[in-house]
Every structure is written in C-alpha cells, then in structure tokens.
Amino acid sequence: xxxxxxxxxxxxxxxxxxxxxxxxxxxSVPPYLFWYVQYPNQGLQLLLKYxxxxxxxxxxxxxxxxxxxxxxxxHLTKPSAHMSDAAEYFCAVRPYSSASKIIFGSGxxxxxxx
Amino acid sequence: DADVTQTPRNRITKTGKRIMLECSQTKGHxxxxxxxxxxxxxxxxxxxSFDVKDINKGEISDGYxxxxxxxxKFSLSLESAIPNQTALYxxxxxxxxxxxxxxxxxxxxxxTVV
Numbered sequence: 001x002x003x004x005x006x007x008x009x010x011x012x013x014x015x016x017x018x019x020x021x022x023x024x025x026x027x028s029v030p031p032y033l034f035w036y037v038q039y040p041n042q043g044l045q046l047l048l049k050y051x052x053x054x055x056x057x058x059x060x061x062x063x064x065x066x067x068x069x070x071x072x073x074x075h076l077t078k079p080s081a082h083m084s085d086a087a088e089y090f091c092a093v094r095p096y097s098s099a100s101k102i103i104f105g106s107g108x109x110x111x112x113x114x
Numbered sequence: 115d116a117d118v119t120q121t122p123r124n125r126i127t128k129t130g131k132r133i134m135l136e137c138s139q140t141k142g143h144x145x146x147x148x149x150x151x152x153x154x155x156x157x158x159x160x161x162x163s164f165d166v167k168d169i170n171k172g173e174i175s176d177g178y179x180x181x182x183x184x185x186x187k188f189s190l191s192l193e194s195a196i197p198n199q200t201a202l203y204x205x206x207x208x209x210x211x212x213x214x215x216x217x218x219x220x221x222x223x224x225x226t227v228v
Contacts, residue, residue: 106156
C-alpha cells in the first residue's frame with residue numbers, strides 16, 4: 001500500500017533562510033507526487049506536482065521540489081523564506097494506476113521567525 | 115464562484131443527530147473525494163467516487179455514508195454523530211482523463227459534535 005511520510009510536524013526558520021520540508025513515499029513504482037499548502041482557515045492549494053520528465057519541479061511562490069527515485073523522496077525547498085510562507089504543507093502521492101486515489105502525509109506546519 | 119463548494123462551512127450538532135455535508139463542483143471532474151483533517155494526522159480519506167455508480171470506502175469510513183447524486187454532487191452523511199467526529203472536512207475533485215492530475219479542494223466544513 002502507498003504511504004507518505006513527512007518528517008517533522010513543525011519546522012521553524014528565520015525570514016530569509018532556506019526552507020526544507022521533507023517527504024518520503026513508499027511505492028514499488030514511482031507515483032505522481034504533489035505538494036499542497038493550506039493557509040489558516042482555507043482549503044488546500046496545489047504548490048507543485050511531479051508527473052514525468054524533469055525531476056526538479058518548480059511551483060508557485062518560489063517553491064521547488066526534486067524527485068529522487070533512489071531515495072523515494074520529494075522534498076520541498078525555497079531558498080529564502082518570507083513571512084507569508086507560514087502555513088501547513090502537505091505532501092501527497094497518487095499511483096499510476098487508473099484506479100488510484102490520492103494519499104496525503106500528516107502535514108508540516110511551517111513557522112517563520114522575523 | 116468557487117469551483118468546489120461545500121455547505122455548510124461551519125456546523126455544530128449534538129451527539130446522536132444525523133447530519134449531511136454537501137459538496138458540489140463546476141469543474142466537470144468525474145472523481146470526488148471526502149477527507150477529514152485532524153491536527154497531526156493530516157488528511158484521511160473517508161470515501162471516494164470515480165463516477166456516479168462507483169463508490170468506494172476509504173481508510174476511515176466507519177460511521178459515515180455517502181451519496182453521489184450526480185456527477186457534480188457528492189454528499190457525506192453522519193448517521194449518528196459522535197464527538198470524535200469533530201473535525202475539518204474537505205471535499206475534493208480530480209479528473210481521470212489527464213496524467214497525474216491533482217485534486218482540487220473545497221474550503222472545508224468545520225463540524226463540531228457536542
């Protein structure tokens with residue numbers, strides 16, 4: 001069965017510092033991979049996704065993620081954190097199978113220190 | 115107007131009451147999902163539907179039922195609400211026709227069972 005592990009339920013960085021949110025998945029076949037962001041009192045919004053092709057994926061708001069098959073990872077990064085990045089971030093996977101559903105990780109809350 | 119609309123946005127109900135959460139979408143997607151979000155647990159799948167005649171249980175379906183009234187409408191019912199069903203509920207949709215298509219979320223329904 002597919003599963004998604006997000007390391008660290010809470011990450012705190014200083015404004016201007018590197019943001020790194022970790023995501024590992026378990027799957028015998030590389031799935032489709034997603035990162036979503038949830039701002040307070042809002043629904044989830046897609047940040048970026050990996051389907052096929054280039055393993056470095058760029059998303060909105062300066063975020064990017066790299067798919068590493070050998071490490072079964074899809075970590076999210078941003079070179080310089082901004083106060084507006086404070087939110088909860090979810091990694092998700094969906095297998096290639098046409099009958100697949102989307103499975104989410106437990107989420108990482110990102111706090112930004114002034 | 116939102117592409118995925120959930121009603122109500124907030125609801126307080128008493129233990130033992132039946133309650134229905136509704137979801138409608140204008141995206142023309144065939145797949146619809148219900149998730150619940152609890153702090154530290156991320157999003158857990160309750161039910162999902164790949165078309166009007168295809169309903170499937172997710173990982174936490176006990177105590178819930180669903181109805182897919184039309185391609186655009188997917189409702190979630192709690193037959194006899196209990197306090198541990200207090201959570202934030204999200205409806206989502208996705209399209210089966212594209213590769214690696216993501217899920218689109220409603221704004222959520224905050225349900226409190228007292």
